[in-house]
Amino acid sequence: MAASDDGPQSLTDKAARAARDTARRAPGIPLDRQLSDEASEASALKVSAAEDEAPTPHVLECDHIVHRYAKPSGGHQLVINDVSICVPTPDFVSVVGPSGCGKSTLLRLVLGSETPWHGSVCADGRTVDHPDRSRGIVFQRYSLFPHLTVLENVIFGLELDGTWLLQRWLTWPWYRRTHQRPYLEMGMEYLNTVGLAEHAGKYPQQLSGGMQQRVAIAQAMIMKPRILLMDEPFGALDPGTREALQLTIVQAYEQHGLCIFFVTHDLEEAIFVGNRLLVLSPFWSEDDGSPGNGAKLVMDVRCPKSATVDRKAAPEFQELLAHVRHQGFDPAQRQRICDFDLSAAP
Numbered sequence: 001m002a003a004s005d006d007g008p009q010s011l012t013d014k015a016a017r018a019a020r021d022t023a024r025r026a027p028g029i030p031l032d033r034q035l036s037d038e039a040s041e042a043s044a045l046k047v048s049a050a051e052d053e054a055p056t057p058h059v060l061e062c063d064h065i066v067h068r069y070a071k072p073s074g075g076h077q078l079v080i081n082d083v084s085i086c087v088p089t090p091d092f093v094s095v096v097g098p099s100g101c102g103k104s105t106l107l108r109l110v111l112g113s114e115t116p117w118h119g120s121v122c123a124d125g126r127t128v129d130h131p132d133r134s135r136g137i138v139f140q141r142y143s144l145f146p147h148l149t150v151l152e153n154v155i156f157g158l159e160l161d162g163t164w165l166l167q168r169w170l171t172w173p174w175y176r177r178t179h180q181r182p183y184l185e186m187g188m189e190y191l192n193t194v195g196l197a198e199h200a201g202k203y204p205q206q207l208s209g210g211m212q213q214r215v216a217i218a219q220a221m222i223m224k225p226r227i228l229l230m231d232e233p234f235g236a237l238d239p240g241t242r243e244a245l246q247l248t249i250v251q252a253y254e255q256h257g258l259c260i261f262f263v264t265h266d267l268e269e270a271i272f273v274g275n276r277l278l279v280l281s282p283f284w285s286e287d288d289g290s291p292g293n294g295a296k297l298v299m300d301v302r303c304p305k306s307a308t309v310d311r312k313a314a315p316e317f318q319e320l321l322a323h324v325r326h327q328g329f330d331p332a333q334r335q336r337i338c339d340f341d342l343s344a345a346p
């Protein structure tokens with residue numbers, strides 16, 4: 001986790017936390033040596049941070065977040081147990097994990113529709129405590145307005161943002177010339193990106209599920225969010241359509257330089273679309289071997305990007321898939337916290 005861009009005070013805190021984390025995940029090295037190494041690293045970072053007058057905040061930083069829900073029967077269910085994620089610059093981050101482990105919960109915390117019980121989520125250096133337009137979202141179920149055409153659906157957010165309804169109504173010719181026309185042009189550009197330009201005048205019910213989901217992606221992208229959150233966006237599609245949309249979103253990422261936070265329980269999909277893979281798993285154990293409570297991040301790795309067209313068949317792709325399935329999805333295989341190795345985290 002890069003800390004070099006933070007202020008000196010938070011740097012010290014981060015260094016102390018980093019020292020604790022290292023102590024947990026490097027059991028072979030004496031604790032005092034790790035702490036003194038961390039302390040010298042921290043002072044080096046402090047000097048470099050002081051030299052940097054205007055540090056760029058990280059796109060996303062989840063700092064030791066813990067989240068729990070009240071149970072109807074009383075007490076609480078711990079869902080997320082001490083998860084830290086740092087995304088310094090825009091990246092395509094896939095989050096994968098077994099069903100029910102807390103992926104959507106994590107996504108809602110990043111969106112800001114829920115706030116963590118403990119810890120914090122920061123986007124571009126600002127604490128996230130409510131949703132705003134800097135974080136767009138695409139859900140599994142298409143969220144289109146049935147009475148608007150495809151193009152009108154895509155530009156809907158821009159129109160809401162631009163002017164008040166009454167102002168638009170009172171100044172219609174002016175509004176059309178100055179606002180709506182550029183919006184429509186921009187909408188067509190985004191429809192082009194998702195391959196739907198020729199369907200701009202249709203209504204959602206005239207489109208297939210996959211096409212509707214493409215519209216939802218264009219609708220979210222046109223708002224130019226800093227982070228695009230996607231929760232199982234292709235979960236309701238057949239395998240062929242799903243694969244086509246996976247390619248669409250990868251191309252959109254490459255063209256528009258978005259930061260994407262992509263949640264799925266489909267491991268193959270996560271490795272295929274993402275540049276970086278986070279594995280959230282409830283299958284871990286305490287240092288004494290007792291089963292853990294809630295889900296932790298058990299892996300944080302770069303995804304192989306092979307030059308071959310059929311990347312899913314590449315040996316390094318298949319190796320990573322088998323490794324993650326073993327470490328993150330197998331209830332019988334519980335890593336101990338002391339053995340976690342996130343040291344190579346991107």
Ligand SMILES: Nc1ncnc2c1ncn2[C@@H]1O[C@H](COP(=O)(O)OP(=O)(O)OP(=O)(O)O)[C@@H](O)[C@H]1O
Pocket residue numbers: 069070079097098099100101102103104105106265
């Ligand atoms: N609002 C809520 N109130 C109470 N419990 C909740 C709430 N939202 C989620 N949970 C519980 O938290 C746990 C994690 O749910 P979540 O939806 O985040 O899992 P998930 O990993 O997204 O699952 P899936 O892959 O099936 O979508 C589940 O046990 C769920 O029942």
Ligand SMILES: [Mg+2]
Pocket residue numbers: 103104105231232
């Ligand atoms: Mg979910």
